[in-house]
Each structure stands twice: as C-alpha cells, then as structure tokens.
Amino acid sequence: xxxxxxxxxxxxxxxxxxxxxxxxxxxxxxxxxxxxxxxxxxxxxxxxxxxxxxxxxxxxxxxxxxxxxxxxxxxxxxxxxxxxxxxxxxxxxxxxxxxxxxxxxxxxxxxxxxxxxxxxxxxxxxxxxxxxxxxxxxxxxxxxxxxxxxxxxxxxxxxxxxxxxxxxxxxxxxxxxxxxxxxxxxxxxxxxxxxxxxxxxxxxxxxxxxxxxxxxxxxxxxxxxxxxxxxxxxxxxxxxxxxxxxxxxxxxxxxxxxxxxxxxxxxxxxxxxxxxxxxxxxxxxxxxxxxxxxxxxxxxxxxxxxxxxxxxxxxxxxxxxxxxxxxxxxxxxxxxxxxxxxxxxxxxxxxxxxxxxxxxxxxxxxxxxxxxxxxxxxxxxxxxxxxxxxxxxxxxxxxxxxxxxxxxxxxxxxxxxxxxxxxxxxxxxxxxxxxxxxxxxxxxxxxxxxxxxxxxxx
Numbered sequence: 001x002x003x004x005x006x007x008x009x010x011x012x013x014x015x016x017x018x019x020x021x022x023x024x025x026x027x028x029x030x031x032x033x034x035x036x037x038x039x040x041x042x043x044x045x046x047x048x049x050x051x052x053x054x055x056x057x058x059x060x061x062x063x064x065x066x067x068x069x070x071x072x073x074x075x076x077x078x079x080x081x082x083x084x085x086x087x088x089x090x091x092x093x094x095x096x097x098x099x100x101x102x103x104x105x106x107x108x109x110x111x112x113x114x115x116x117x118x119x120x121x122x123x124x125x126x127x128x129x130x131x132x133x134x135x136x137x138x139x140x141x142x143x144x145x146x147x148x149x150x151x152x153x154x155x156x157x158x159x160x161x162x163x164x165x166x167x168x169x170x171x172x173x174x175x176x177x178x179x180x181x182x183x184x185x186x187x188x189x190x191x192x193x194x195x196x197x198x199x200x201x202x203x204x205x206x207x208x209x210x211x212x213x214x215x216x217x218x219x220x221x222x223x224x225x226x227x228x229x230x231x232x233x234x235x236x237x238x239x240x241x242x243x244x245x246x247x248x249x250x251x252x253x254x255x256x257x258x259x260x261x262x263x264x265x266x267x268x269x270x271x272x273x274x275x276x277x278x279x280x281x282x283x284x285x286x287x288x289x290x291x292x293x294x295x296x297x298x299x300x301x302x303x304x305x306x307x308x309x310x311x312x313x314x315x316x317x318x319x320x321x322x323x324x325x326x327x328x329x330x331x332x333x334x335x336x337x338x339x340x341x342x343x344x345x346x347x348x349x350x351x352x353x354x355x356x357x358x359x360x361x362x363x364x365x366x367x368x369x370x371x372x373x374x375x376x377x378x379x380x381x382x383x384x385x386x387x388x389x390x391x392x393x394x395x396x397x398x399x400x401x402x403x404x405x406x407x408x409x410x411x412x413x414x415x416x417x418x419x420x421x422x423x424x425x426x427x428x429x430x431x432x433x434x435x436x437x438x439x440x441x442x443x444x445x446x447x448x449x450x451x452x453x454x455x456x457x458x
Contacts, residue, residue, distance in 0.1 A: 001207070002208060002209065002210045003209075004207040004213075005213070006203075006209045006210075006213060007125040007126055007203070007209075007213065007217060009199065009208075010125050010180055010200065011125070011134050011137055011138055013119075013124075013196055013199065014118050014121055014138040014141070014199065015137055015140065015144075017077070017081055017114055017118075017143060017192060017196075018114065018118070018139065018141030018302060019142075019144050019183075019453050020081070020141040020142075020145065020189045021026070021084065021111050021114055021141075021142065021144040022144075022145030022149065023146075023148065023185050023188075024084060024085070024088040024107065024111070024186060025187050025261070026110060026145065026150075026153075026261065027088070027091075027144050027149065027153050027178075027181050027182055027365045028049070028091075028260060029265055030149050030150045030153050030154065030265060030282075031153060031154070032046060032265065033159055033266070033269055034102075034178055038174070038175045039095070039096050039097065039175075040096070040097075041097050043095075043254070043342075043394055043397060043398040044394050044398055045097050046203060046341035046394070047390045047391060047393070047394030048097075048101065049100055049101050049104055050386075050390045051387045051390050052106075053138050053385065054258075054386045054387045054390070055105070055108070056105040056106070056108030057111065057383045057386075058109040058112075058114070058383040058384055058387070059218070060108060060109045060110070060111075060112035061112045061113075061115075061116070061379045061380040063368050063376070064080065064112055064117070064372075064376055064378065065116040065372040065373040065374070065375055065376025066373050066376070067113065067372075067373065068113070068117045068120050068371070068372030068373075069120075069231045069350075069370060069372040069373055070174070071306050072202075073117050073120050073124065073200075073202075074196075075114060076117050076141075076195070077113075077114065077200075077390060078114075078120075078193060079195060079218075080111070080114050080117065080190075080194065081114070081193065081196075083106075083109065083110030083113075083190065084107050084109075084111045084112075085110075085134045085187070085188075086110075086186065086190075087103060087106035087110055087186070088103075088107060088185055088189070089182065089183055089186035089187060090103050091103035091104070091107070091182040091186070092172070092179040092183040093172075093179070094179075095296065095414070100425075103439075106117070109122045110284075115376075115379055116371075116372040116373075117374065118139075118185075118373070119359065119362065119363055119371060120133045120372045121370050121372050122135055122138075122363060123216055123363055124202055124203065124217075126217065126378065127217060127219045127362065128304070128310050129304045129305060129310075131310075131360055131364075132297040132298075132310075132313075132357060132360040133294075133297040133298055133301045134200075134297070134305060135296075135298025135360050136176075136293040136298065137293070137297065139352070139355070139356055140290040140293040142289075142290075142293075143286045143287070143289035143290035143293060143352065144286070145288070146261060146285075146286040147282075147283045147285075147286030147287055148283075150280045151280060152181075152185065153155060153181040154277060154280065156180050156181040157181045157317055158277070159178035159180070160178045161177065161178060162176075163211045164450055167262040168180065175347075178424070180318075181365075184239075191353030192242060195266045195301040197207060200362065203217050203218070209333075217345075224363065230371050231370045231373065232369070232373070233372040234373075236370075236376075237370060237374060237377065238271040240374065241449075241450075242365045242366070243377055243378060245445065245446055245449040245450075246362055246365075246379070246381075246446075246451070247378045247381035248359060248377045248442070249358060249381075249442040249443075249445055249446050250358060250379065250381045250384065250385065250442075251385035252385060252441055253438050254355070254381075254382035254383075254386060254402070255338055255383075255385040255386055255388065255389035255438070256321075256325075256351045256435050256438060256439070257348075257352065257355060258352050258385070258386035258389055259342045259389055259393065259431065260285050260348055262310065262356075262386075262390065263284060263390075263393055263428075264282065265279045268281070268282070270397070271428060272337055273298075274337070281337075282343045283321065284345050285344055285345065285348050286348075287345070288344070288348040288349045288352075289347035289348045289350075292350065292351070292352035292353040292356075293352045293355075294347070295353055296321070296354065296355075296356040297356045297357075297360070298355030298357075300313040300357050302399065303316060303317070304413075306368075311361060311364055311452050314357040314358070314360055314364070315356045315357075315443075315446070315451070315452060317354075318353075318354050318358065318443055318446075320350075321348075321350040321351070321353045321439060322354070324347065324350035325347060325436055325438070326435070326436040327343055327346060327347060327436075328347050328435040328436045329432045329433045331343045331344050331432050332432040333346055333426055347435070351439070354439055359375075361451065362374065362378055380408070391420070392431070393428070393431055394420070394431060395423055396423045396424070396425070396426050396427060397427060397428060441448070
C-alpha cells in the first residue's frame with residue numbers, strides 16, 4: 001500500500017516527537033515557583049539544575065550524532081525517545097536539588113539526540129528545496145510542546161488529589177500535583193513508539209513510498225555536498241571549517257531561545273507579578289516561535305525556488321531576523337503586559353526563524369554520511385551557550401547565595417568571574433540588552449568567515 005506524501009507523514013512523526021520532547025522539558029520551567037518552594041531550591045540552585053540538564057545535553061550531543069550515523073535514524077530515534085520518557089517518569093520521585101539534578105541529567109542525555117536524528121531524517125526524506133520547511137515544521141513541534149505544556153501540566157499540578165484521588169496522594173505524599181505532571185507526560189512518550197516502529201524505514205526500504213515520490217526525494221541539488229561514503233573520523237570532522245563557524249554562531253544566538261524557555265516565566269512572575277496560574281500567558285511566546293519556525297523555513301524555500309542558492313537564501317532570511325532583534329531591550333522597558341508580550345512575540349519569531357535557517361545551513365554544507373556527527377557538534381555549541389546564559393542570568397537576578405557554591409558555580413567563577421561581578425544583582429534588564437546584539441554579531445561571523453563560499457575538503 002502506498003501513502004501519498006509519505007515524507008510529510010514521516011515529518012509529522014518527528015513533529016510529534018518534538019512536541020513530547022518540549023512538553024517533558026518544560027514541566028520544570030512551568031512549575032518552577034511551586035517546585036522551588038516545595039523542595040527548597042533557590043534561584044542559583046535552579047540555575048544549576050538547568051545547567052546540569054544542559055551539561056548532559058552537550059555531552060549527549062557529542063555522542064548521539066555518532067550514534068545516529070552508526071545505528072541509523074530508526075533505531076537511534078527510538079532509543080532517544082524511550083530514554084527521555086523514562087527519565088521524565090523518574091523525576092516524579094525527586095526529593096531535593098540533588099535527585100532533581102540527577103533526573104534532569106538523565107533527561108538531557110536522552111532529549112539531545114532527537115535533533116541530529118531529525119536533521120538526518122530530513123536529509124534522507126527531502127530534496128534540498130523542501131528541507132528548511134521540513135525542519136521548520138518539526139521544530140514547530142518544539143514550540144507547540146512548549147505552548148501546550150502550561151495548559152497540560154498546571155491543571156495536573158493543581159488538581160485536588162487528596163480529595164478526589166487519595167490513593168494517588170498516598171503514593172507520592174508531598175508535592176503530589178507536580179510529581180503527577182512529570183509522571184503523566186513521561187508515560188505519553190512511550191505511546192509514540194508504536195507508530196514509529198510501524199511506519200519508519202528509509203525511503204528505498206519503505207513499502208509506503210510511491211515511485212514518483214522516491215524520485216522527488218532523490219533529486220540531486222547542485223549545492224549538495226559530497227556523495228555518500230564512509231562517515232568521517234573525528235579528526236576530519238573537527239577540521240571541517242563550517243562546523244566551527246556554525247558552532248560559534250549557535251553558541252551566540254541559541255541562548256536567546258533558552259532564556260525564553262527557562263527564565264521568561266520566572267521573569268513574568270517576579271518582575272511583572274504574574275501569578276503561577278497566570279503563566280499560561282507564555283503561550284504567546286511559543287505560538288510566535290511556531291509561526292517563526294514555519295515562516296523562516298517557507299521563506300528560504302521560496303527564495304530557492306526563485307533561483308537563490310540554498311546557503312544564500314538562508315543568509316538573507318537570517319539578515320532579516322538579525323534586524324528585528326534590537327527591539328529586545330524594549331521588552332523590559334514598556335509598562336503594559338500586553339505590549340511586553342507583543343514585543344516578546346516579535347523577537348521570538350525572529351529568533352526561531354533564524355534557528356530554522358541556521359539548522360538548514362548545517363544540512364546544506366555537511367556531507368550526508370557524517371551529518372549526524374557534524375550537527376551534534378554544532379549543537380553542542382548551542383547548549384554551551386545556554387549554560388553560560390543560565391549562569392549569567394542567575395547572577396543578574398539574585399544576590400549572594402546563602403548556600404554553599406556548587407561545582408558549576410565555582411567553575412564559572414573561575415572563567416567568568418569579572419563579568420559575573422559586573423552584572424551581579426542588576427536584574428533582567430542587561431540580558432534584554434545583550435539579546436539585541438547576539439544575532440547581528442553571529443551573522444557577521446558567518447558572512448566574513450566564508451560560510452557562503454564552497455567548503456574546502458578537510
């Protein structure tokens with residue numbers, strides 16, 4: 001039996017995996033005020049929990065790309081989804097900062113792998129002119145997951161379990177609501193496995209793909225780098241110049257998106273005095289991110305159809321995004337919450353349109369046989385940038401901690417001590433200013449670094 005447009009059904013499955021990925025990730029951020037109060041975790045410890053997740057994410061990126069290239073997209077994606085779903089289930093039994101950190105570390109080990117796997121799935125299933133749109137579509141799954149997370153987890157967390165489900169309350173006791181949020185969202189991921197195992201194969205091995213669609217998938221684009229061959233060694237991967245340009249560019253710009261995922265709800269709670277149940281307003285952020293994901297992918301695809309090379313098309317869209325980011329400081333300056341959310345929506349729209357196109361750039365310039373590895377190393381720059389952002393923002397919004405410094409605090413004080421002292425206690429304002437300049441700086445790096453020039457063989 002043939003399924004019309006099978007490649008789009010495949011990307012729908014990846015989209016759903018991304019939804020689950022971000023729902024599981026956002027449970028902690030959405031319920032942070034409640035969980036912090038329940039477990040006695042202050043803002044610096046909260047930042048360390050986030051960073052433990054991102055450290056695991058970074059380490060997993062370096063390994064998961066190789067796993068994708070070696071195991072193939074079907075088996076590796078299955079492994080990642082099952083791993084992070086079980087990790088989220090285990091988080092329901094966290095009793096303090098250490099056990100929460102351990103659970104989030106495990107979650108990070110699993111969640112990172114879906115992104116290099118997804119990029120390779122797109123390279124296997126889509127011609128170059130459709131890749132940015134496909135990447136935009138599955139990335140929109142992340143924003144949809146983040147959008148619906150408050151509406152899913154807050155009702156679960158505030159439900160009256162002692163009165164209505166005493167047996168559940170007896171299972172968990174203290175903090176039953178937020179613990180159930182982790183348990184239920186984790187279990188949901190295990191149901192995704194069923195359609196994945198039934199439907200996913202490579203295009204040539206799939207009985208659902210028509211001959212016409214297979215020919216479309218396998219059309220050769222002039223910009224496609226290097227034919228299939230043996231995966232590169234680590235040494236050859238690390239000598240590939242575009243890898244370093246893209247890694248630094250993501251290190252600079254991805255912290256903007258991480259900030260909106262991990263800290264913006266807390267900013268609204270502390271600086272704008274939005275109560276826990278009012279934080280559902282963050283749907284605006286994730287809706288804007290979803291629209292930006294699709295729009296960024298569609299626009300670069302439209303430019304390619306008009307004759308632009310894939311790399312030039314991505315860079316033109318990224319230029320437009322960089323021009324929007326300087327409105328970021330206004331978010332912290334304007335008085336009304338509604339105006340704040342509109343300005344936030346514009347900046348998030350631009351940030352995600354940028355992210356889609358820089359992700360497509362990786363697919364454009366990397367040889368397919370080593371795409372998973374190259375994508376994962378570049379993405380490690382993303383999580384490193386997120387870790388640095390978490391430490392800087394935590395220092396900005398909190399005074400001296402009354403608790404002993406963790407190893408991450410000590411390490412960052414050694415590396416970034418003068419900067420941390422400069423911004424300590426300044427609040428969120430300086431970070432909104434920093435976000436105005438990160439994307440323009442990264443674009444200059446990519447352009448003058450020669451990302452648009454044909455890559456030399458390493």
